[in-house]
Amino acid sequence: MSLDAIGSVGGSHAPGEAGYLSIEALSKHHGAARSVDSLSLSIEKGELVALLGPSGCGKTTTLRMIAGLTPATSGRILVAGNEVTAVPTHKRDMGLVFQSYALFPHLTIAQNVAFGLEMRRLPRVEIRTRVAAALEMVHLSGREDRKPSQLSGGQQQRVALARALVIKPSILLLDEPLSNLDAKLRDEMRNEIRDIQTRLGITAVFVTHDQVEALAMCDKVAVMEAGRLSQVGTPEDVYERPANPFVASFVGRINRVAVEGRGNNAVAFQDQLFRTEHSVIGPATMMVRPHRVAIGTDDGARSGTANSLRGHVVRVTYVGDLLQYDVDIGGTSFMVEAATRGIAAAFRVRDAVRLEWQPADTLVFGAAP
Amino acid sequence: MNAVPGAGASRRAVLALLFPIMLVNLIGFIVPMLNLGLLSFKEALTGGGIGEKFTLANWVTLVTDDFNRELLLNSVGVSLAITVAALVLSYPIALYIQRAEGLWRSILIVLVISPLLTSAVVRTYGWVVILSDQGGLPSLLNAIGLTAPRMIFNTTGVIVGLTEILMPYMIVSLLAGFGRLDPRLEEAAATLGASPIQSFWRVVFPLTLPGVALGCLLVFVLSVSSFITPKLLGGGRVFLLATEIYDQAIVTLNWPLAATLSILVLVLFGLVLVVYGRAVAALD
Amino acid sequence: MKTSIKYACLVAGALTLAGPVAAQTVVTVGGYGELFAEKYKKAVIDRFNESQKEVRVEYYAIGSSAQILGNLRAQKSAPQLDLAVLDISVSKAGTDEGLFDKIDETVSKRVADLNPQARLEGAAGIGFTLDNVVMLYSKKQFATAPTSWSAMWDPALRNKVTVSAPPEILGLALSIVVDKMEGGTDFKASTAKGLAKLAELAPNVLTFDPKPDAYAPILSNQASLGVGWNARAQYFADQPDSNLGVVLPKEGSIFQINTLNLVKNRPSGEAATKFLDYALSPEAQIAFAKEVAYAPTNMKAVVPEEIAKRTAAGAPERMIAVNALDLAAVRDRIVQEWRRSVISRK
Numbered sequence: 001m002s003l004d005a006i007g008s009v010g011g012s013h014a015p016g017e018a019g020y021l022s023i024e025a026l027s028k029h030h031g032a033a034r035s036v037d038s039l040s041l042s043i044e045k046g047e048l049v050a051l052l053g054p055s056g057c058g059k060t061t062t063l064r065m066i067a068g069l070t071p072a073t074s075g076r077i078l079v080a081g082n083e084v085t086a087v088p089t090h091k092r093d094m095g096l097v098f099q100s101y102a103l104f105p106h107l108t109i110a111q112n113v114a115f116g117l118e119m120r121r122l123p124r125v126e127i128r129t130r131v132a133a134a135l136e137m138v139h140l141s142g143r144e145d146r147k148p149s150q151l152s153g154g155q156q157q158r159v160a161l162a163r164a165l166v167i168k169p170s171i172l173l174l175d176e177p178l179s180n181l182d183a184k185l186r187d188e189m190r191n192e193i194r195d196i197q198t199r200l201g202i203t204a205v206f207v208t209h210d211q212v213e214a215l216a217m218c219d220k221v222a223v224m225e226a227g228r229l230s231q232v233g234t235p236e237d238v239y240e241r242p243a244n245p246f247v248a249s250f251v252g253r254i255n256r257v258a259v260e261g262r263g264n265n266a267v268a269f270q271d272q273l274f275r276t277e278h279s280v281i282g283p284a285t286m287m288v289r290p291h292r293v294a295i296g297t298d299d300g301a302r303s304g305t306a307n308s309l310r311g312h313v314v315r316v317t318y319v320g321d322l323l324q325y326d327v328d329i330g331g332t333s334f335m336v337e338a339a340t341r342g343i344a345a346a347f348r349v350r351d352a353v354r355l356e357w358q359p360a361d362t363l364v365f366g367a368a369p
Numbered sequence: 370m371n372a373v374p375g376a377g378a379s380r381r382a383v384l385a386l387l388f389p390i391m392l393v394n395l396i397g398f399i400v401p402m403l404n405l406g407l408l409s410f411k412e413a414l415t416g417g418g419i420g421e422k423f424t425l426a427n428w429v430t431l432v433t434d435d436f437n438r439e440l441l442l443n444s445v446g447v448s449l450a451i452t453v454a455a456l457v458l459s460y461p462i463a464l465y466i467q468r469a470e471g472l473w474r475s476i477l478i479v480l481v482i483s484p485l486l487t488s489a490v491v492r493t494y495g496w497v498v499i500l501s502d503q504g505g506l507p508s509l510l511n512a513i514g515l516t517a518p519r520m521i522f523n524t525t526g527v528i529v530g531l532t533e534i535l536m537p538y539m540i541v542s543l544l545a546g547f548g549r550l551d552p553r554l555e556e557a558a559a560t561l562g563a564s565p566i567q568s569f570w571r572v573v574f575p576l577t578l579p580g581v582a583l584g585c586l587l588v589f590v591l592s593v594s595s596f597i598t599p600k601l602l603g604g605g606r607v608f609l610l611a612t613e614i615y616d617q618a619i620v621t622l623n624w625p626l627a628a629t630l631s632i633l634v635l636v637l638f639g640l641v642l643v644v645y646g647r648a649v650a651a652l653d
Numbered sequence: 654m655k656t657s658i659k660y661a662c663l664v665a666g667a668l669t670l671a672g673p674v675a676a677q678t679v680v681t682v683g684g685y686g687e688l689f690a691e692k693y694k695k696a697v698i699d700r701f702n703e704s705q706k707e708v709r710v711e712y713y714a715i716g717s718s719a720q721i722l723g724n725l726r727a728q729k730s731a732p733q734l735d736l737a738v739l740d741i742s743v744s745k746a747g748t749d750e751g752l753f754d755k756i757d758e759t760v761s762k763r764v765a766d767l768n769p770q771a772r773l774e775g776a777a778g779i780g781f782t783l784d785n786v787v788m789l790y791s792k793k794q795f796a797t798a799p800t801s802w803s804a805m806w807d808p809a810l811r812n813k814v815t816v817s818a819p820p821e822i823l824g825l826a827l828s829i830v831v832d833k834m835e836g837g838t839d840f841k842a843s844t845a846k847g848l849a850k851l852a853e854l855a856p857n858v859l860t861f862d863p864k865p866d867a868y869a870p871i872l873s874n875q876a877s878l879g880v881g882w883n884a885r886a887q888y889f890a891d892q893p894d895s896n897l898g899v900v901l902p903k904e905g906s907i908f909q910i911n912t913l914n915l916v917k918n919r920p921s922g923e924a925a926t927k928f929l930d931y932a933l934s935p936e937a938q939i940a941f942a943k944e945v946a947y948a949p950t951n952m953k954a955v956v957p958e959e960i961a962k963r964t965a966a967g968a969p970e971r972m973i974a975v976n977a978l979d980l981a982a983v984r985d986r987i988v989q990e991w992r993r994s995v996i997s998r999k
Binding site: 067090093096100119164 | 568
Binding site for chain 2: 812
């Protein structure tokens with residue numbers, strides 16, 4: 001895979017060829033600090049794109065700039081070819097679902113949802129119909145006259161969604177809408193939001209720090225670090241073919257070992273050579289997904305072209321669907337995940353084990369030869 | 370029998386703790402108020418004495434005399450004008466303070482409250498200087514070409530001066546009521562297509578209504594009971610319940626009539642409180 | 654209530670201090686404050702205290718007649734004052750409420766020597782100093798002193814005249830004087846002529862209620878003409894570089910009579926009459942008149958020229974005789990007339 005890709009343009013578009021929502025060299029400065037640094041991204045009509053990254057990476061700032069709530073220091077934002085960078089928020093025709101839902105406490109649910117339609121001066125009859133339809137879409141019919149304070153978190157979130165969607169915006173923006181929900185509800189809502197978005201065909205940008213959400217819901221994932229785009233790609237791209245160690249370790253769990261690149265698709269570690277798909281020279285990082293590693297007894301046998309390490313088990317964690325082994329491979333810890341099969345752990349602490357994995361599953365990042 | 374053992378004892382303890390303040394309230398407030406009520410039924414002798422007999426004459430005068438009706442209408446009218454003016458002027462200030470942060474916000478709050486540290490008399494005299502025909506605001510307005518209205522020793526002066534004097538109360542009440550405001554709500558309104566004006570009228574202002582109601586109550590009541598400012602700025606031309614009570618008690622020495630008017634003011638306040646209570650209940 | 658507690662403590666303190674001196678009775682006098690208090694103490698009370706040792710007079714400045722009456726009412730069941738200074742009309746009010754013992758020749762022989770206006774039928778108190786209404790003028794506006802009340806109606810004086818409207822006594826007094834000026838003969842029956850003239854004054858009036866007092870606007874030249882009381886006016890006129898001038902206009906003026914009143918059930922009993930007798934004496938009244946421009950009530954008092962020039966004692970023919978009872982009777986009527994036709998005029 002390539003080196004750290006800074007500011008890569010997403011999708012199959014070259015710079016200059018815009019998608020439905022196009023962000024060009026967008027930046028936000030606070031004096032010397034840059035919370036968003038020359039970010040460029042292109043989003044197709046009907047796509048659900050995740051802005052994924054740790055806190056402070058600038059994803060929410062980027063979303064707010066798209067919405068117009070935070071003014072951009074430089075750069076452009078275009079929707080369907082029209083520049084909206086200077087357009088005030090209330091003229092941008094975008095729906096925003098806030099992390100805290102931001103429902104109007106003094107209005108009923110129906111009035112909340114109707115708000116955007118009233119701003120657009122639609123006839124009262126039409127408003128009533130559309131509000132009813134929106135509430136049904138989020139399974140909240142029958143609660144029109146409640147106030148937000150009378151609803152649970154999940155229900156409030158659905159109202160927020162209905163309110164943002166009922167106006168049929170060109171773009172839907174979601175700012176970590178699921179983080180205030182408990183785990184079960186989160187999974188449910190995730191699917192609901194995705195279903196609605198696909199059904200309506202609405203272009204959406206979804207900010208989250210939860211990579212499971214991003215991978216599960218979105219057509220494309222844009223991984224951000226320190227104000228810049230690290231990688232843009234499909235969930236599979238980003239998971240299987242991370243562009244750099246940051247993306248690799250942020251998206252999904254991964255093992256990380258410092259190695260010495262020897263060229264010729266080989267790296268050295270602990271006086272052993274490991275086969276890789278790419279060549280690197282000099283200090284490098286080798287990374288392997290825990291569930292791509294097979295764990296077996298250390299009986300001296302090696303299977304063919306597999307990369308292999310020996311060690312002994314330090315910890316066994318049972319999480320129901322998985323068994324996680326922490327294996328000490330000589331000063332470094334290596335994590336292995338194996339599916340449980342209803343039987344007790346195959347290995348116990350202090351067992352000597354052999355780990356094996358395929359070269360195809362071996363990621364390596366370093367200087368090209 | 371008490372369902373909860375010790376409940377009777379704890380109730381008695383609560384009553385015992387409340388007793389001192391209830392006694393103070395009784396002696397300092399209830400009894401004088403009852404005295405005032407009694408006084409309103411006494412006869413006022415020409416020359417200023419208080420007679421021994423009981424009579425309804427004061428109450429009859431109150432209801433039938435045109436002047437007293439005028440007093441009431443004037444007081445309510447002027448106070449309403451002051452309340453509205455104070456609200457309109459204070460709201461932007463309070464909103465600005467609400468949105469300010471850190472040290473600047475604290476400085477602003479101190480600036481708003483510090484006039485209350487000065488006595489109303491001093492502040493009113495300040496207004497006498499500002500509104501006077503020579504060297505005051507009117508001469509400034511005339512200098513830039515506008516014809517200034519007379520603003521001293523008339524109702525206009527009273528309204529201007531009293532509005533400013535009472536504004537700190539309005540601002541503080543509004544700030545207390547701004548607690549429900551969340552900048553996110555205004556952002557949400559904007560994303561839904563509300564212009565800043567629409568966002569204000571549909572989201573911000575309705576949320577602040579409890580604070581608005583409280584501020585209006587406070588300013589209205591303080592305005593009706595204010596007599597120093599109307600006396601100093603009114604030039605003997607502004608007749609309000611409060612100034613009349615003062616005149617009857619201190620100059621004419623007609624304590625029974627003064628007492629009657631005082632009770633009228635008390636009843637007025639009672640009505641205002643009822644209206645306030647209904648308004649607040651309706652808001653929730 | 655509060656003031657009476659305050660000087661109850663003061664009196665108690667004074668009494669304990671007075672303890673060691675054998676058999677000295679303290680007589681407590683409650684009266685006006687500020688200028689009156691300062692000068693009366695200096696001219697009369699201190700001299701009385703020095704002249705003999707059986708009675709010591711303590712003077713407490715309470716405030717206006719209304720405030721003093723308020724205190725008397727509050728103390729009715731346990732008086733702390735022996736003597737109270739009150740305007741004669743307020744003395745009547747207090748008498749009606751049973752607050753005083755009557756002062757007549759049996760209480761002090763000097764009563765027989767007093768100006769008839771010092772007594773009022775139905776009032777227990779007795780007049781001991783006389784003030785009178787005067788016209789005030791700003792020296793910056795008038796190089797020579799005006800001589801007539803009609804100077805106030807000069808159209809050039811728009812918003813330059815201050816007047817105290819009724820129920821203030823100054824306003825009632827002005828009504829009576831202007832009514833007579835316009836040919837009215839019996840103010841008790843009607844003051845219509847006077848009020849019609851006063852209605853024409855309205856455009857010139859800066860304020861109908863000068864604050865803090867009638868003299869401040871003239872002193873500061875905010876107003877050119879005003880109406881005030883002689884004693885205080887003369888005091889302000891005496892100050893260095895004073896802008897205030899005082900004149901008793903030719904159309905006349907009215908007395909304001911200050912009375913001493915013996916409080917019923919007073920603490921010091923008969924000792925109070927000793928001081929009362931001194932207060933009514935010619936020496937005391939002249940001594941006081943020398944300090945502040947109040948005229949004496951004792952007709953045996955020989956008035957030196959300097960006092961005659963500065964008080965009504967020098968122009969008795971200009972004084973209109975007004976009975977305080979009559980004034981009280983027409984007060985409400987005149988108040989209504991002012992409100993209807995004078996103050997409401999723009």
